[in-house]
Amino acid sequence: xxxxCSIFSVLLHYVVLPFVALYILLIIYHEYLSSQRDIQDLALxxxxxxxxxxxxxxxxxxxxxxTPHGLPLVTGxxxxxxxxxxxxxxxxxxxxxxxxxxxxESPESDRVIVEDSxxxxxxxxxxxxxxxxxxxxxxxxxxxxxxxxxVLPLFSYHSLLLSLACFSTNGLTYHHFxxxxxxxxxxxxxxxCYKSQLTFVQRLKYKLIIVIDSESTSSGxxxxxxxxxxxxxxxxxxxHDPKETLSYPFRQTTSLNATHSYTHQNFVSSCASMVKxxxxxxxxxxxxxxxxxxxxxxxxxxxxxxxxxxGGKVILGDSDDKEVIDSWIEKYQPSIISVNEKYVxxxxxxxxxxxxKKSGVAASFxxxxxxxxxxxxxxxxxxxxxxxSSLFNSLRLxxxxxxxxxxxxxxxLTSSDLTKYRAITSSRAIQTTSLPPSTGGLLSHIFxxxxxxxxxxxxxxxxxxxxxxxxxxxxxxxxxxxxxxxDKAGEVCIRGFVVGTPYGEKALGxxxxxxxxxxxxxxxxxxxxxxxxxxxxxxxxx
Amino acid sequence: MSxxxxxxxxVKTTDPVATNSDCTNSSNAAPEPIVEGLFTPKTLYKFNxxxxxxxxxxxxxxxxxxxxxxxxxxxxxxxxxxxGHDASRGLALNSFDMADVRDWDQPIDDxxxxxxxxxxxxxGWEEHFKKKYPVVGKLVPEEGSK
Numbered sequence: 001x002x003x004x005c006s007i008f009s010v011l012l013h014y015v016v017l018p019f020v021a022l023y024i025l026l027i028i029y030h031e032y033l034s035s036q037r038d039i040q041d042l043a044l045x046x047x048x049x050x051x052x053x054x055x056x057x058x059x060x061x062x063x064x065x066x067t068p069h070g071l072p073l074v075t076g077x078x079x080x081x082x083x084x085x086x087x088x089x090x091x092x093x094x095x096x097x098x099x100x101x102x103x104x105e106s107p108e109s110d111r112v113i114v115e116d117s118x119x120x121x122x123x124x125x126x127x128x129x130x131x132x133x134x135x136x137x138x139x140x141x142x143x144x145x146x147x148x149x150x151v152l153p154l155f156s157y158h159s160l161l162l163s164l165a166c167f168s169t170n171g172l173t174y175h176h177f178x179x180x181x182x183x184x185x186x187x188x189x190x191x192x193c194y195k196s197q198l199t200f201v202q203r204l205k206y207k208l209i210i211v212i213d214s215e216s217t218s219s220g221x222x223x224x225x226x227x228x229x230x231x232x233x234x235x236x237x238x239x240h241d242p243k244e245t246l247s248y249p250f251r252q253t254t255s256l257n258a259t260h261s262y263t264h265q266n267f268v269s270s271c272a273s274m275v276k277x278x279x280x281x282x283x284x285x286x287x288x289x290x291x292x293x294x295x296x297x298x299x300x301x302x303x304x305x306x307x308x309x310x311g312g313k314v315i316l317g318d319s320d321d322k323e324v325i326d327s328w329i330e331k332y333q334p335s336i337i338s339v340n341e342k343y344v345x346x347x348x349x350x351x352x353x354x355x356x357k358k359s360g361v362a363a364s365f366x367x368x369x370x371x372x373x374x375x376x377x378x379x380x381x382x383x384x385x386x387x388x389s390s391l392f393n394s395l396r397l398x399x400x401x402x403x404x405x406x407x408x409x410x411x412x413l414t415s416s417d418l419t420k421y422r423a424i425t426s427s428r429a430i431q432t433t434s435l436p437p438s439t440g441g442l443l444s445h446i447f448x449x450x451x452x453x454x455x456x457x458x459x460x461x462x463x464x465x466x467x468x469x470x471x472x473x474x475x476x477x478x479x480x481x482x483x484x485x486x487d488k489a490g491e492v493c494i495r496g497f498v499v500g501t502p503y504g505e506k507a508l509g510x511x512x513x514x515x516x517x518x519x520x521x522x523x524x525x526x527x528x529x530x531x532x533x534x535x536x537x538x539x540x541x542x
Numbered sequence: 543m544s545x546x547x548x549x550x551x552x553v554k555t556t557d558p559v560a561t562n563s564d565c566t567n568s569s570n571a572a573p574e575p576i577v578e579g580l581f582t583p584k585t586l587y588k589f590n591x592x593x594x595x596x597x598x599x600x601x602x603x604x605x606x607x608x609x610x611x612x613x614x615x616x617x618x619x620x621x622x623x624x625x626g627h628d629a630s631r632g633l634a635l636n637s638f639d640m641a642d643v644r645d646w647d648q649p650i651d652d653x654x655x656x657x658x659x660x661x662x663x664x665x666g667w668e669e670h671f672k673k674k675y676p677v678v679g680k681l682v683p684e685e686g687s688k
């Protein structure tokens with residue numbers, strides 16, 4: 001009997017009790033993880049607001065949870081006008097920036113920094129920008145030029161000033177060409193170019209050609225410096241005119257020769273959507289510095305405008321080279337960066353290569369720390385424990401730009417890569433998905449992933465593009481080869497406030513006809529953009 | 543080493559597009575959207591502005607999305623009895639009484655007993671709804687019912 005008791009006692013002490021202790025520890029650990037999560041699983045499984053009805057051969061209409069059905073989409077800046085709120089326009093945005101500047105005792109001399117390959121680094125205060133753009137706009141207005149064209153990179157120093165001159169002045173339109181126009185563009189009065197581009201520009205007829213890097217002038221050609229040296233015009237004054245909101249201050253012709261015009265409302269709704277899309281306690285603030293590295297990407301306007309309207313700083317560059325971008329991060333210490341997928345892939349690969357060279361205890365320790373961080377992210381917990389370089393000390397958020405329906409190998413970014421990027425940079429990452437620049441037509445991205453969505457997918461064949469932005473609503477329509485009923489898979493159709501207007505009667509007619517195919521009422525099919533909705537309301541490519 | 547790392551720090555993965563995933567089977571999964579086009583009195587009832595925020599009303603067999611008129615047809619509105627129902631008889635008789643609105647478990651009203659002036663009034667209301675609210679489908683009898 002005593003023998004059985006002693007066996008029982010040994011089992012109790014050495015098997016049962018440790019097992020029970022381990023079980024209790026596991027429960028406590030599980031509860032601890034749950035309490036530390038940035039977002040609960042239930043919220044991640046309901047990321048879209050889905051309409052209660054749908055048409056046959058289509059999915060229901062999907063919206064972002066922040067703009068549910070029954071409430072309006074984000075349409076603008078919500079400027080208070082007596083008892084009403086209005087959407088506002090680019091001149092309202094400009095007025096806010098000038099008013100902010102006037103209130104400051106010591107205005108910053110570097111609200112906007114442009115890393116321009118031609119002019120070098122340009123530091124600009126708001127008053128400098130205002131003076132330069134006013135000089136440009138008063139020159140154009142004085143000579144009665146209304147459409148100003150250029151083939152400069154969109155966010156280069158000179159192109160930025162031309163854009164802002166047209167945005168802040170009623171009746172001016174900036175026509176941006178990604179490639180040189182081969183035929184005479186309609187309505188373009190002035191073409192701005194570098195001296196090296198002059199031969200191409202002179203093949204077509206313009207009322208005036210402005211050469212940036214030359215001081216010599218001749219008939220029909222003036223230098224940039226000549227315009228800038230004109231006397232400074234009077235201060236900016238803005239009185240609201242409702243007609244302005246639907247006028248076109250910007251137009252772009254893509255490399256596929258598609259031209260779209262963009263209204264003031266397109267710009268302000270893109271800006272407002274960017275401001276409102278970040279969660280509480282992580283909003284854009286005046287302490288933020290945003291670095292945009294896609295200098296020719298139309299969809300970056302929203303970030304540029306949003307950063308300035310909240311009082312922050314902007315750094316503009318045009319590079320996808322990791323070394324160049326890293327040098328800018330080191331130089332300016334931005335809190336938010338907007339990069340393309342190539343930078344993310346290179347950062348992760350570069351980290352892997354560095355770690356593979358290491359050996360011994362340090363390498364094993366680093367590997368263990370990274371595994372723990374990835375484990376925490378997969379449980380929905382943000383951690384900065386695996387940050388490897390001081391380069392990213394100030395970085396809190398990375399916008400990763402993905403262009404849909406492109407065959408770029410760098411766009412094979414998996415959810416595991418993204419998690420690793422979050423871990424080693426200690427930065428949150430939001431993927432934004434837009435149309436390729438050659439397609440154009442949208443002033444904002446279409447999809448964006450949730451700020452807190454760190455989930456790792458069990459397959460790399462699918463890619464989570466997130467939910468539709470706050471200014472758009474979206475549905476899928478049936479196409480051959482995809483099952484709309486069972487899989488919710490089809491071709492994307494969108495409507496909303498950041499969709500540009502095709503330029504010219506012919507293009508407009510084609511767009512109208514395309515829209516009628518998918519039900520009219522403002523719907524616009526995105527040909528070739530296909531994918532499926534998951535049970536979580538997110539759109540999946542692949 | 544890799545095995546130990548996976549044991550200590552397992553990575554949780556998810557597949558939100560798998561048809562047999564936990565999320566698909568979850569009771570929290572959103573209900574499937576109804577295909578616009580055909581409503582039975584039972585499926586129409588849900589769109590009463592209370593069970594679902596949308597307000598659908600049937601007039602002479604055509605279903606209108608009256609969500610924009612929530613102040614009239616929504617909960618606490620003067621015509622809330624019509625929301626999610628066939629409002630034809632009520633509109634024809636100019637009556638908001640629940641007795642003139644058939645419930646979801648009753649057959650669709652054939653309106654054969656309406657007087658000419660009542661039919662005329664109903665036609666007027668139908669025109670009004672067509673001008674004001676989008677059509678989302680037709681009201682059809684429940685399968686198996688007469």
